[in-house]
Amino acid sequence: MRTRREFLALSAGAVAATALGPRRADAAPKAMTIVRESSFIKAFDDYFAKTLLPEYEKLTGIKMSYEAVSVGGMLTRLTTIVETKSGPEVAMTAINWPHLFDAGLVDLTDVATEIGKKLGPWHDNVLDAVVVNKRWKALPWGNIGQLEAYRTDWFAEVGVKKFPDTWEDLLAAGRLLKKKGHPFGFELGHGFGDNHGWLYPLLWSYGGREVDKDGKTVLIDSPETAKAVDFCRKFYQETMLEDVLGWTDVNNNKAYLGEQISCTNNASSILVVAKRDFPEIAKVTDHGMNPQGPKGRYHIINAVSHAVVNHADVAASKAFLRWLYDDKQMSRWLASGDAYYAPFLTAYDNHPMWNSEPRYLPYKESLKTSRLHGWPGPAGHALAESVAKYVLVDMFAKACRGDSTKDVIATAASQLKQIYKAK
Amino acid sequence: MAVRPASLARPVAGRPFTLQGVLEREGVFSWLMLSPGVLFLLAFIAYPFFYGIFLSLEDRRVATPGVFVGFANFQTLLGDAVFWQITRNTFVYVAATTVLKLAGGLAMALVMNQSFRGRNLARAFLLLPFIVPTALSTVAWMWILDPTFSVVNWLLVNLGVVAKGYSFLGNATLAMGSLIVVNTWRGMPFYGITLLAGLQTITPDLYEAAAIDGATTAQRFRYVTLPIIKPVLIIVTMFSVIFTFGDFQLIYALTHGGPANATHVFSTWAFDIGMSAGQLGMGAAVALAILPALAVLIVALTIYLRRE
Numbered sequence: 001m002r003t004r005r006e007f008l009a010l011s012a013g014a015v016a017a018t019a020l021g022p023r024r025a026d027a028a029p030k031a032m033t034i035v036r037e038s039s040f041i042k043a044f045d046d047y048f049a050k051t052l053l054p055e056y057e058k059l060t061g062i063k064m065s066y067e068a069v070s071v072g073g074m075l076t077r078l079t080t081i082v083e084t085k086s087g088p089e090v091a092m093t094a095i096n097w098p099h100l101f102d103a104g105l106v107d108l109t110d111v112a113t114e115i116g117k118k119l120g121p122w123h124d125n126v127l128d129a130v131v132v133n134k135r136w137k138a139l140p141w142g143n144i145g146q147l148e149a150y151r152t153d154w155f156a157e158v159g160v161k162k163f164p165d166t167w168e169d170l171l172a173a174g175r176l177l178k179k180k181g182h183p184f185g186f187e188l189g190h191g192f193g194d195n196h197g198w199l200y201p202l203l204w205s206y207g208g209r210e211v212d213k214d215g216k217t218v219l220i221d222s223p224e225t226a227k228a229v230d231f232c233r234k235f236y237q238e239t240m241l242e243d244v245l246g247w248t249d250v251n252n253n254k255a256y257l258g259e260q261i262s263c264t265n266n267a268s269s270i271l272v273v274a275k276r277d278f279p280e281i282a283k284v285t286d287h288g289m290n291p292q293g294p295k296g297r298y299h300i301i302n303a304v305s306h307a308v309v310n311h312a313d314v315a316a317s318k319a320f321l322r323w324l325y326d327d328k329q330m331s332r333w334l335a336s337g338d339a340y341y342a343p344f345l346t347a348y349d350n351h352p353m354w355n356s357e358p359r360y361l362p363y364k365e366s367l368k369t370s371r372l373h374g375w376p377g378p379a380g381h382a383l384a385e386s387v388a389k390y391v392l393v394d395m396f397a398k399a400c401r402g403d404s405t406k407d408v409i410a411t412a413a414s415q416l417k418q419i420y421k422a423k
Numbered sequence: 424m425a426v427r428p429a430s431l432a433r434p435v436a437g438r439p440f441t442l443q444g445v446l447e448r449e450g451v452f453s454w455l456m457l458s459p460g461v462l463f464l465l466a467f468i469a470y471p472f473f474y475g476i477f478l479s480l481e482d483r484r485v486a487t488p489g490v491f492v493g494f495a496n497f498q499t500l501l502g503d504a505v506f507w508q509i510t511r512n513t514f515v516y517v518a519a520t521t522v523l524k525l526a527g528g529l530a531m532a533l534v535m536n537q538s539f540r541g542r543n544l545a546r547a548f549l550l551l552p553f554i555v556p557t558a559l560s561t562v563a564w565m566w567i568l569d570p571t572f573s574v575v576n577w578l579l580v581n582l583g584v585v586a587k588g589y590s591f592l593g594n595a596t597l598a599m600g601s602l603i604v605v606n607t608w609r610g611m612p613f614y615g616i617t618l619l620a621g622l623q624t625i626t627p628d629l630y631e632a633a634a635i636d637g638a639t640t641a642q643r644f645r646y647v648t649l650p651i652i653k654p655v656l657i658i659v660t661m662f663s664v665i666f667t668f669g670d671f672q673l674i675y676a677l678t679h680g681g682p683a684n685a686t687h688v689f690s691t692w693a694f695d696i697g698m699s700a701g702q703l704g705m706g707a708a709v710a711l712a713i714l715p716a717l718a719v720l721i722v723a724l725t726i727y728l729r730r731e
Contacts, residue, residue, distance in 0.1 A: 076698050082486045100701040104486035189593075190681035243570040245682035246592035251569070260571045381484055381701060388699035389505070390684070397683040401595070411504070418503065 029313045031063035032320065033088035034306075035081070037074035040269040040340065047336035052329055056320060064320075072192055072249075081309055089312030090320065093305045094144075095387070096372060096379040098130045098137035105137045106308040111318050112136035115325045119347035126344040128372045128379050129303040138305035139321055142334070142341025143370065145363040146197025146290075146300050149256060149270040150263040153284040154182045163288030167205065167231060170263075170291045174239025177262045184239040185261035188397040191249035195393045196373055197300050198265035198290065203228045203392065204371065205293030210392065211377035211420055218422045220395075221413040224295070229399045229408060231293075236400035245397050257281060265290075268340055268360055287362045290369075299366040300373065304341060342367050377420075385419045478707035485701035496708035505684055505692075506712070513688040513713070516603060517667045523607040525660055528614020533648075535615065536622045546619075553612040561676040564605050568592055568677070595685035598678055602686055605673055610666075614659055621655035622648065661724045668713050689713045 034053070039045045045068060053064040067088055069077045074092055081087040082104035098105060112130075116122050122140065130138040148170075150163060158176035174184045187194040203209070207224035211217065236244070241261070243251070252264040257278055264270070274282035290299050306324075308317040323329060327347070334343060335353045339360035343351070344367070354364055374383035386392070395412040399405060416422070445451055479496055483489030500506045535546055552560065566572055568591040576588025591601045625648065633643045649656075671690040674680065680687030680695070687695075689712060697706020 079485055079698055079701070100484075101486045188682070190679035241570065241593070242590040243593035245594070246590065246598055246678055248679050248681070250565075254569065255571050258571055385696070385700040385702060388695045390681075394683040397681070401683065415503075415505070418499070 028060065028062060029089075029316050031065065032090070032313075032316065033065040033067055034090040034320075035067040035069060035074075035077060035088035036092040037071055037094075038068040039337070040071070040267070041272060041336075041338050044333070044337040044340065047333055052324070052333060055329075056323060059323075060319075062316065062320075085309075085311045089309060089317050091307055091309055093130075093138045093307045094302055096129060096374075096383055098305065098307060099132050099379045100381060100384050101307070102132045102137055104310050106310060106312065106314050106317070107135045107137065108139055108308060108318070108321070109134075109136045111321055111325075112139055114322070115139065115345070119325075119327060119330070119345040121346055123344045123346065123367055125301060125367070125370055125372075126303050128375070129301055130305055138307040139325060140303045140305045140344040142304055142337070142343045143363075143367055144193075144267050144302045144304060144340065145342055145366045145370070146193065146201075146265050146267060146302070147362050147366055148263055148288040148290065149266050149268075149285060150288055151182065151281075151284055152286050154180070154262045163286070164291055167202070167235070167291045167293050171231070171235050171239060174235065174263070178239050182262035183241050183260075184235075184263045185241055185244050185247070185252050185255045186235075186263075186265050187247040187249065187252050188236065188244045188393065188400060189247040189251075190390055190393070191247065191251075193302065194247075194249050194252055194264070194266055195390075196387065197267075197302075199232075199392055199396050200300055200371070200373055200375075201290045201298035202232060202293070202396075204298040204375070205290070205296055206231065207293075207295035209376060210374055210386065210416055211382075211422075213376045213378070215378040215380070215382060215420055216422050218413055218416045218420060220416055221409050225409055226405050228293070229396060229405045232396045233399045233405075245401060268338075268363055271359060272338055272340065286359050289362050289366055297369050299370040301370040303344065303372075339363065382420045386416060389415065389419070391415045391419070475707045475711060478704050479711050481704040483702075483704035483707075485703055489704060492704070496705050497712075499705070500708060500712060505687075506709070508684055509687050509689060509692050509709075510712070512599070512684075512686060513668065514716075515599065516606070516670070516686075516688055517664060519603045520606045520610065520667055521660060521664055523603065524610045524614050524663060525656075527607060527611045528659075529618055529656075531611060531615035532618035532622055533644075535619050546616075549615055550612045552609045553616075557609065557672045558676065560609065561605070561673050564673075565677060568601050568605075592678055593682060595682055598682060598686050602674055602677060605677070606667065606670060609673070610663060613663065617659045618652060618655060621652035625651050657727060658724070661720055664720055665717060668717060 034048075036045075036048075045066075049066040049068075053066055056062070057064045074094065075097065078091050078093070078097065078101060081091060082101050093101070112122070113136075126140045126143075130136055130140055148163065154177060155161070155163070155173060158173060158180060160173045160176075164170040164173050177183065186198055188199075189195065203225065206228035208222060208228045209219040209224075212219055241255075243255075252261070252266055253270055253273070255261045256264055256266075256270050257274060259281065268287065271282060271285050271287070274285055290297060306321060308314060308321070324333075330343075330348075331351065334341065334348065334351065337353070339353050339357060342363050349364070354361060372379055372383075373387050377383060391412050395408045398408045398411070446455070478489070480491060480493060481489030482492045482495070531549060535542065535549065539545075567574055570576065570588055570590050570593065573588060573591065575591075579585045580588055589597060592598045629647050629651075630643055633647050638646065669690055670688065671694065674686055674688060674691050675694070678686045680691045689709060693706045693709035696709055697703050700706075
């Protein structure tokens with residue numbers, strides 16, 4: 001038998017449930033906004049905004065809007081969304097942003113697990129980028145890989161028929177090509193992708209590391225780093241234009257399509273644009289994996305992912321992501337992207353999207369050897385600071401302009417010690 | 424026991440206490456007119472400024488609550504070699520552009536003050552760099568300075584001046600020099616037009632009198648023109664220095680602080696640390712590091728204006 005107090009509590013609960021319950025259950029939001037950085041592949045953005053979102057709107061009655069942020073501006077936009085707790089509910093993330101915005105993002109472990117069971121498993125190496133304290137803070141969509149785009153005709157002219165497999169072989173080819181008036185152009189300036197895209201892999205492939213797994217032990221001051229720096233200086237001086245030291249991400253694309261350089265590290269956008277606007281260049285362009293160094297071959301992970309911000313209607317946002325990451329939608333959207341995004345779900349390893357253009361296949365292959373910036377260090381705030389301060393890029397750039405290996409490594413080590421608060 | 428004056432004890436006979444009456448009082452009315460401006464300043468200048476100071480005293484990571492750390496952010500900055508490099512860059516950038524803009528702007532104003540055919544059209548054209556949005560004109564400069572497609576390099580090579588084009592943005596010294604040129608190009612019309620306004624207040628009688636006394640052109644400039652436009656000259660320089668200290672778009676778009684931090688200034692570095700690294704507290708501290716220099720300028724400006 002219930003006491004009077006229990007009865008009152010139960011009654012109050014029942015009244016509250018009657019009042020709030022049905023309303024809560026039916027309280028699907030009237031509208032939702034998804035914000036993403038605009039893609040280099042216009043058809044990919046268009047397919048999302050003009051086909052997928054209207055389909056979901058028709059299905060659920062929720063008014064779906066798409067906000068496109070200009071390239072390079074997504075991090076700032078995400079900062080304002082999370083800080084002001086207003087604006088779009090679902091947002092694109094990249095690099096290690098789920099770690100930066102951890103407290104402002106919803107836990108998506110349940111959705112990620114479901115998707116992983118259906119279409120996975122997920123590629124292991126993406127976990128560093130999106131799983132924070134064992135919780136999935138974003139659903140990986142695809143990797144924007146960074147590989148070498150090169151001119152097959154000019155390489156053939158100097159007797160190189162296949163893209164060089166090691167950094168030393170690439171240097172040898174570059175020497176010959178520069179003499180022929182076809183220098184290389186690898187970004188060494190303050191861009192946001194094409195610099196880290198080859199400099200981290202170069203460091204790793206010589207055995208160098210910025211910081212250890214513990215995030216406390218700075219490892220940059222090592223003979224391996226010195227070898228990587230010495231190689232980079234030689235590579236720059238003997239194969240490249242001086243301008244690369246000041247390049248940002250647009251410059252190498254312009255220089256390649258302007259036929260000023262014979263090889264650069266980039267996403268597949270160079271070939272995509274060439275096929276559209278410069279078909280003659282497209283015919284003689286191919287992709288090569290990052291060459292290997294004495295300690296292996298590496299690539300960079302830039303996992304474009306989707307996160308739900310705290311102020312969103314969590315149930316509705318998750319429902320949308322479940323729908324979006326269903327093969328019926330995902331397959332079509334990926335296909336519209338011209339293989340620009342390499343998915344992290346194993347079900348798509350042999351998807352027809354890879355068949356239309358074999359020259360994109362190295363981007364899929366590169367996933368196996370891809371690591372997040374700062375690897376093997378933790379993917380938190382310190383990593384973001386190191387990337388934002390261009391510690392690694394400037395270490396290599398200063399060596400290329402003539403500073404001594406010892407000095408540039410000492411400067412980088414002191415910056416990293418300050419950033420990682422190491423002794 | 425205090426005795427209140429009779430006039431305050433009750434309303435004056437014949438002047439009832441009405442809203443119109445209150446509004447007609449000078450003190451009330453003037454504040455009413457000032458209030459939109461004051462509210463605007465409070466909301467968009469004072470609040471962000473004080474919030475910036477507050478942030479700079481916190482270890483405030485994006486999406487997380489801040490922890491008060493006192494002056495720890497500033498201490499970290501003082502021990503950071505890059506901070507000193509950026510301080511040096513900022514001062515070089517501001518000093519060089521100010522001298523060039525001042526000299527160029529004064530020359531521009533003196534020419535525009537002469538009578539010649541098409542003067543009004545020339546004045547309108549000279550304002551163009553100032554009117555065109557910076558982001559837009561910077562794109563044009565990106566092409567002009569692009570080593571591969573640079574029209575300057577093309578001209579130099581084709582005229583036989585140099586055998587190989589310059590790397591305007593790849594070489595540390597040239598990159599800073601290029602930014603100084605672009606900033607000067609954009610900022611000179613501001614000096615030119617403001618100084619022209621100052622020149623036009625000079626009555627021709629003074630020049631005639633000086634000419635009768637046998638003053639040469641240089642003497643007329645030195646003893647008539649310069650003393651009269653001095654106040655305008657100082658104010659326009661002060662404003663320009665303040666704006667240039669906070670210059671962001673141009674540098675961010677052209678070099679993003681590269682190569683190897685050679686062109687990073689306070690504003691671009693503060694943005695990278697605050698936004699890209701998600702360290703809002705440290706970013707605010709970097710931005711506020713300009714404050715002492717600006718404060719000296721503002722105080723000097725205020726003292727000068729009061730004296731005048």
